[in-house]
Structures are given as structure tokens and as C-alpha cells.
Amino acid sequence: SMDWLNWNTAWWRGINYNCSKKKWRYTLWDCDATFHHYINYTSIPNTNANADPCDPESLNNPGGQGHVPILNALMTNPTFKQYYVMRYFDLLNSGLSCTRMVQILDSMTLKITPEMPRQITKWGGNMGQWQQNVLALKNFILQRCDSVLNGFNNCYNVTGPHKVVIKVMPVNSGLVTFNSLTLTAFPWTGNYPGTLPNLAKAIPNPNYCFTHWSANTSSITPNTSATSVSITLNAADTIIAHFAINQTLTPVPETATICSGKGVQLDVLDGFEYNWTPTVGLSCTTCSNPIASPIVSTVYTVGPSSCTSFKQITVTVIPSPTIQLTTATPTLCIGQTFTSQITATGAQTYTWSPTNTINFINPSMVIANPLVSTIYTVAGANISGTTTCIEQASISIIVAPQIVPVISPSVSICIGEKVNLTASGGSNYYWSPSEALNVTNLASVVSNPTSNIVYTVSIDKEGYCSNTATTAIIVNQFPKVNAGHDSTFNIDEQIFITANGTGTITWVAGEYISCKDCAQTQIQPKRDGCYVAEAVNEFGCKVKDEVCITVTNNWGLFIPNSFTPNGDGLNDKFLVYANSLLNYKIEIFDRWGKLLFTSDNIENSWDGTYKGQLCSLGVYTCKVNFKGVDGKDREKMGSISLIR
Template identity: 25%
Template sequence: MALHTIMTTPSGNNNPSNGAIVGYDPICRSISTGLYDLPLLYPGSNVSVRLGNAVTGTSGGIAAMMSYSMNVTATNSQFTYKYAAVLSDGYHSTPGMESFFSVKLKDGSGNILGGNCGKYYVNAVGAANGTDPTFKLSNVSGVGGTVYYKNWSSITIDLTAYIGQTVNIVFEVADCIYQVHFGYVYLSLDCGQLQMPSSNYCTGSTSATLVAPGGFTNYQWQGPNNHTNIPGATSDKLVVNNPTVNDTFYVQVTNVSGCISVLKVVIENTNSAITVVLQSVTAACSGLKTGAISIINNPAYTYTWSSGAGVTGTTYGTSTSITGLTAGIIYLRIQNGACNYRDTSFIIPSSANPMSTQNKKFCSSSGVWLNAGNGNNYKWYDGTGSALPPNNNDSLLISNPLNNAMYFVSYNNSGGCKDSIRFILNESVISVTQQIQNNPCQGANTASIHLSSSPTNVYTYTWTGPAGYTNTNTGSTSVINNLYSGNYTCFISDNICSKAITIPITEPTGIPDTLAISVSFCDLEKEATLKAPKGYSNYQWYLSNVPVIGAHTDSLHILDPVVNYMKYTVRFTIPPCTYQNKTFLKLDKATNIKMEEVNVFSPNGDDINDTFFPFIDKLTLGPLLSDYLSSYYLEIYSRWGEKIYESNNASQGWDGKYNGNYCNDGVYFWILKYTLSCGIGTTENKNGFVTLLK
């Protein structure tokens, strides 16, 4: 058998001649009546704990203990335990050998509180010799000895001296040291605010009744208005004849451990107005008995609930809380002793729950769960009212949801009432607008991205980017600044759906190194001019990587170019970039120029191959520069022999127009006569065809 057993069987049959014993201890039987008279439960209680058992020897327990720990406050300083003890007497003569039951009050460190007042002890010898006269001899013998039992007793401990402290109430029961004679106890615990004595006095009455709290072993009343003992006043009640209002009486109470407390009561006129404080009202489901009402208890009052005024109709009960009520009016009579009473009424409302509506968001790529409230008997329907496949679940998975689709569920909620919910599905679509500011220069980190998401909502933006860049923020917008060039990815979530976008941050590619410094000179020339690209700023020329003092324009005049021109470089700034600079290639001498014929161009205004030159310089990939020529004459004819263009400017090409209008797509014939500026000045004649494609 277990050493700690929860007992829940209420009192039933205690007469063995009527069959099996129900709800009573099978060992505790009255000698005088033959009936079993120790209930397993304290009267009015639904549960108790049996500590120990009637088994002895090696299969039984030696001792059992239970501890109750509590932080003492003003609201729980009255600790009451109810117990019933069963002890088998083995007639041991040596103290401490018998079976026993004890209660000890200890602090958090295990020390006894209050000296002897903090403990109670009784053993089988004390039960047998009358030390505790409340023990009875059972006509059922124990193992090797007689059995004594104590019926249920209520013991109160005043813990007001320990408010703010943690105390432990330790219960212990044990067999005799030889494990031959058993001991066990039934316990039921309770705690609350220490109840002070009350008075019941009606105006005009010749007596008043004073009532002390129960659970103490001895009472001694004192007074009036002093601490003089009143002879014979040793019960929990005192009747005062010809009382005087406001007289003060005291009662000295002693608990089972011999601890004494003194409580005070003042005689008051209880004819004052009766008040009632409503604590809670629970609505009743339509047609069901699910309503409830509760009021704050006043110990001086008694209560009677009924369906009719003046305690008429059906009586529902006499406690402060009534359940199982239908919607409507319930009546209450509050009786203040024998003095007066008050009739009042309350309304138990009807809980006819209207259908509620929930808008349920879902993502287009996944299903959505519909969840009802707590309850039972669930029935699901689609938007047309057709029943869905039977299920009694509080949730339903829609695998392929449609925007604006509706579903319904009806069920009995946790209060027992019919409830229903309409679900409207809303597809969650995250729309994002972008504002991007790219970097204006190579290597800069001034770029920014501004995202705005809709519909207006709170989103979480999680960014990743180059070189381990991360950023997270919440809101309807997200702005990130001081960005280097590269790809930035943002995951946007509204806790239902998410969306990922990648945004490139770019920067200018800069001036390619293939752009060249222009050089124009012939063999044996002693001077030449170097020309850098025009239109920039902060030019600086270098000779063998050494800055040329004062050389800050787009051109530089040099001496002895045949020897030195390859040693020159130039750097410059491209606004708005303040640190961009380039070193460029140099052109060869004019006598070594290499040309390539052009056979197609596209004058369509896109600034790409819009102008025709018969030849391009292979080194610069640009038109043949006039600096290399002393004469130049270009003619262009249509396929019918009509001259449509002529020019003696080598820097000016044909724009594909004749008399201000673009010519038709087709093949055109050209003739070029030019003379090189170096050498012996040889004149060259060239011709060819070019295709015009707009």
C-alpha cells in the first residue's frame, strides 16, 4: 500500500450488516454501536490525504511525512488542518518506541518556530492511557495490539506573528520501531485570513451572542472592557445578557500545541443596513443552464437564492455562489442573524452569441489554417453553406485558398453555448516600390535604397549585401544609406507572406585606358603638343611619373617629342568624383599611322556610329585626325552618280544627310584625296563603298 494516498470516496454505508463498507475506514469500528464511524473525508470536504497505512513488517512503511510550505500574508495567516488519526498500541514501555503522529511548524531553515507552541505530538501510549481523551478504542484489533482512533478534528494555527516569512508545516506519522504496530492519519488542509470573533446583537434584544473562530482546543472569554476571566465561559460562544453596544470582550484561544492567542470583539448593532457586493455574473446560453452568479461573502449573513421574490418558487441554494442557472431573474434573501433581512434580485443575461467574422490572410503559394475557439461538436461549411467532409476538429486546412472565399464553422464553445465564425480569405500580396540613388563615382559609398511596401502594414525588412552587409528594420518603409556598389537582397515579410527582391547599386565605369593623348609631329621635329581629352578638370601632367610644374590644362607643349613623348602621362578629375584619375596610352608618330576602312554606319541619333569617316585610326579607334594631314578632300555619291556630300575638313564626317534630310538606307560611293603632313608630302587617292543603315 502507498504511504501517500488521495481519498475521494464520500461517506456511504458504515453498517456491516448492510453489505460492504463504503467511505469509512475499515479498522475504526465503534465498540458500542458496531458501526464504522471514521469517514475517509472530513465532513463537507471532497478530498483528503491518507499519510501512512495499516501495513507493517518488511512490506509496510516505517514512516511517512508530508510538508506544506507557504509565504504567510494577512490573507492566509489562519492555517487550519483537519485530521483523523489511527494508532496501533503495542504496549511498549520505552518512550519513542510506539507508533505516533506529529505536527511541527518550521522556518525556512528547518528550525522549530514558537518553541513548544510550534509542535504537536501524540503516540499510541497517549491514546491508550487517556492523555488525549478524544481517542476511541476500536473493536478491530491491529497486528499484535489494540487500535485507537481519533475522529476528525479541526485545528487552527495563528500565523500572524510570521507574516512576511516562509513557514513549513510538517506532518509525520510512523509505525513502532519494530514495524509491528502501525500508525496512519487522514489530513485535509485549509488557510485563509484569521477570523476575528463576531457579535450578533439586535436592537431591543436582551442578549447578544459572541462567536470565536473554531479549531482551537480551549477558549476563555474575558471582559467586558478588560481581561478579567468570565467564570464558566470556556466554549467558542458567549451569550452576554443585557448587552451594551460598544462593550469590548476578549477571548483567549489555545491551540492543540498549547499556544495562546487573544482575540477581540466589540458588541455592535447588527440592525444596520444589509449590503451585498456582486462578485461575478456568467451569462447563460440560450435554453441551457449555464449561467452563474457569485457575491462576496459576509460571515454575519445567511443567503437564500430562489426563482421567486421573497424565497418563493424553486430554491437554488444557500451559498454565495450559484451555478446551473438559466437566463432571467434570480432572487436573493440576505438574513442578518435574527434581526432583519433584505430581498434583492439579479439578472442572468442570455449569451446568444452572434456570428463573428474573421478576415484570414494567406499567401498564394501555400494553404491556410482556419481556427475556431475552444469547445466541441465542430461543423464546417463552405461559402455556399454546403457541409464539408465530417470532422470534429477545431481547425480546418484550406489547401488551395481563393481570394475572398468564405467558410463557416459552428460549435459549442467552452461555456457550452452555440457559437459560429465566418472566415473571409484575403490573399496577402506585397507590392514594393523602389527609389534608388546609385554611386556617382567609382569606390564611393553614398548610394541609398528606399523601399515602400503596400498595402499599408508593418513589415520586417531583412537586408544582405556586399562585404557581409546586413540590416533589419520594421515598418511600412525601409531606407538604407551609405552603400557601396554591388547587389543588395531584401526579404520582406508581414509574418504571413514574404517576398525577396535584389537591387543592384552601380557606379560609373570611368574613362577607359584606351582613350589616348593626341600627339602630332613628324620625324626630326623639335616641338610637339600633347592633347588630353577635353571637358574635365584638375589636370596634372607627369613626366616619368614626376608632376610637371604648372601643367594643369588639357594640353602640354613639349620639346624633343621623338625621344620624350612616350614618357608623358596625365591625370584629371571627372565631376562629381573628386578622386578619379587615369593614365592614358600615347599615339605613334604620324609616319607610322595605320588606318582601317569603314564600310557601314547608322545615322539614327543614338550617338553610336552616327557619322561616317572613310578611315579610322587603328591605334585610337577614332577618325583619322587632321593633325596628320596637310590636305583632305572627301566626296560622296549616290548609286545614280549624284554628288550628295563633299568636305575638306578631316575632322568633320558625313552625318547621312543631303540638303538637311536623312538619305535612304543603301550603298553610297566615296572618293578621298589627302596628303600626309610628314615625309615628302605624298598625295593619296582612295575610294570605296559605305552602307547607310538607320
């Protein structure tokens, strides 16, 4: 109405204190300035069908009557705001719904239509124009219904609107108040915003009681068992108020006593709906005969939720024995330990079996002396009144034979070799010392010692009946061998190779060896090759070394091994014979390393003198450094016998 806030309004309240209308209330009449019709006396921002529902709150104080300031002040109160917004939606879903407004318009149109010709004759116009105005009213109603539902989102920070369906189960079992509406026909459907709560209350019909609410996505507080709740919609949802017929139950038994860990069947008669609380320890919570197995004494209540026709059954729990059997010697070794003390805890009384191999210290402690492995069983009991709770426990006393240890025999090895040592006769093995062992706690170990060592292994059976055994490893050193330096020889030379070392030396690889069992031997190779010398000592330890010989045709060099400087004209001078040499130098030393002769001319010879004096008879060393046509520098040594 466009003259709502400064015209046609009033405040009223009842003055009879015995009646319910004592609060101030609001009156609005003469609503002709509506449907975007007549004069906008109040200066409302938008009088079209799509106007925001909160537009009046933006007005200052039209008419000076305080309507808008009072409304805005009340809207700061959450309770009033909830009621104001939800009352708006209650009306949109009931008296001011599109369906009802159009029905009212159609019924009025039906009554007015026969009168319209007379009105047109008196006041003018035509029937078509009147029908067009009626259609404009209907379109305004339909457009306003759509826009006002969605307009609340921007006005009051809500979501939706969401479709909500409200039901009661079973049918005709009760009523539901929803905000300001009292719903009596179900299912009932409406559209309401999210974020703000809807206030709902379940009202049972006679002979029914309320049990609980259910919903798919909505939030229900304080809980679903409360009669009056706040329901906040998060999406389209179906809200159901559940009721049950009042019933008279007969519990059988009314009290029961059980041992902890056991159960008892509870029965209730003459009912058809059962909700047991608490639920802990029950095999089912909605049947008439659950098995109750509580851990502690518990009073169970059964009946429909929120109904007064409930009954209680008390289940008293007596602690069952918790038997613990302990012994320090669960294994007895033949020839070592003979008795085992067994202690029982966790019960009031104890009964032992078998009894023929035990001596009683007291009812909870015995001395066992079995000849063979035996299982001892004790039955412990807790007694309360006429109820006895019994539990059993058993313990095995093993009588084990003595360990007969078996270990690998002592062994002799070469240094660097590994030895597998094994032991048997038990279940646990402990080797010492740990030096050179890969592990120390297995039946089979690997040793890689660098010196002689004795190992001891301790063997037991599951930690009992231990015994020991020993074995030794003798570690032998390898012999030594040196096959000499790699050398290059011309193919026409005599070639000797010499191996030095300890033990027995043989040549085990190479071609054209004159004597394979000789440390020094001549070879006659036709091509490059390597020669392997092997030394073996008395312990069978072997070692090898390799020398490689290069054979060439790039030069020729011959060093004589003797000469006779006696003046007879025969072999009086020492001369090296060679060909195809680019460089040449000869040096001759006595046995103390003193240089006696040197020359870089291959035509120069040594006459067996040093500084004009004859040298003594004996063996002298000759060293020749030369370069062949292949351009490689080489060195060759020889021994010279000076004879007269």
C-alpha cells in the first residue's frame, strides 16, 4: 500500500487482562493504493511487483508516526527478526500464497462480471478494458509471488528459499506448529529461507506421544528428541515428526545378576515399540529381547522415546576373575633345574590341576616338579551372594633335555678367505668374540679373520639349558712372487724371464716357456704376450704375478756376455752390435756401481781398462740406452765376464 506509513494505520491492544491480546498490535485499513495503483503518498522507492521486501526500512519517518524507526529498532533483535521474516514466509505459504490470491481474484471476478455491463453504461469504458485490468492484477500477483520469495536474500542475508515438506508418522498421530502456522494436514509443503531458524513444535494427538524428529540435511537443535526445536534449512528437505502409541510394558526379569564378560536376555511384554537406553552392552536397541552384556552394573530403560510408559531393568555385574599365571622358570633342564614356582593372581579362590606333581605353598602359589612337559590349569572364582564367576588359565612347564652342541671343525685358511661356521642343537646361538663375524646370533655365521682366532658358541633352547662349543681358524699368510718388469725385446734376441719370491714358483701361463718349473727360464716368443708366475707355500696358499713381453722387429741389439783382453788379437775388445738405432749410449759399471766406461758411439769399444789401468778379472754390468726406428726410448741391461 502506497499510503501505508502515513495514512490508514493505528496501534491497539486489549484492556481485559483476563484475555490474551494485551500486547500492542498494528492495524492497517483502506488498502486501495496497491498493485502499483493510485497515488504513492508514502514515497516508497519501488511500487512495482519486483520491489524488495525490505524497501520500507530505508524510509526515514513518513507521516511522523514513528513506524519505520520502531520497525528498524525491532529488527536489531534476533528473536523479532526471526519472527518478522518467518511470519512473512508463513503468510506467503498460506493466506497470501499465489494460489490463494489468484483464487480470491477469480472468485471476485466471477461475481463482478455480471454487474460490469451496468457499471460500464454508467461510468464508461468497455468490457475488454476491464478484463485487461483484471489480467494485469493477476500478472502482478504472480510476478510478486516469485520476486518477493527471492528478494529476501539481499535484504536479510539468507539463502534459498528452499522447498520444505513436513510430515507426521504415523498418519494422524499428531500436529506440528511451524513458526506462526499450526499444520493439521500432511504432507504440507512450503518454501522457506536458509540461515534463519524455523521454530517447530510437535503436538501428539490423544493416545500418542512424540518420539523424535528426522531430516535429511537440515540442522535440528537442541536435539532431535526435543519436542520444541529450531530447524535451519541448508537445502530442500523433508522434516518428519515421529510419534508412537502409548503402551504398557512388563519387564522380565526386573533385575538380573551376571559375571563380567557374560550376558543375560532381557524381555519386555505387551509392547510394540522399544527404545533401550543406554545402548552400551546391548545386542540390539529397538527389539523386545536384547542380550545385555554391560561392563559395569547398569539400569536399562525401555519404552518409546519421550513417552511416559517406560520400564527399568537393573543388571548387576560381578567382576569375573582375570587369571594371571607367572613363573620365573617356564623351562626345566634335565640335569640342571628341577622345580618351577607358579603364582596365580586375579581371583578369590583357586583350584589347580593336575595335582600329582605340585606342592602347595598357599592356594595361589605352588611348586611344580614335573618329570615331563606338563600343562597346569587353575580355575579361579569370584563369589557374590548366590552368583559364582569362574575363569580358567593355563601355563606350560617344559622339561627340556640337555643341549648337545655341534659345531664346525677347526679349519686352516689363507688370509682373506671366508669361512662358513655352523652350529646346531638348540634354538638360540650366541658367538664370541664378534671379531670378523658377519652376525653373532645365528646358527650359521661367516668369518673373515686376519689372524688365528678361536670362536665359542653358546647354545640354548628358548633361553634355557645352555651349553657351549668351540672351534679354531688358523690364518696363513700368502707367499710372495715378483715376475719382473715388463720389457721389450727384438725378435732375434735371447729372452730370459726371472721370478723371485717365496715358496715353490712355477710359470702357469704364457707361450714358448723352456722350463715352467724354473724360477728363471728362457722364452722364445713369436709375438707379444704375458707370463704368469705362481708361488705356492706349504699351507697351499697361492699368489700370482704377471710380466708382459713386447716382441719387435724395429731394431737389432746384441750384447756379448764375455771378452778376453789379453793381447792375442782374438776377442780383445767388448763391442755391442746393433742396427736400426737412432740413438745409442753405453755405460759399464763394476760390481760397486762405479762407472768405468761410457760412449754414445756404437763403433767405440771397451778394452777392459779404467784410466789406463787393466781392470780385474770378474763380472761387470753393461747398461745400454737406445732408441729404435719406432721412436721409442728403451733400456737394456747385460752382464759381461772379463777373462784373460
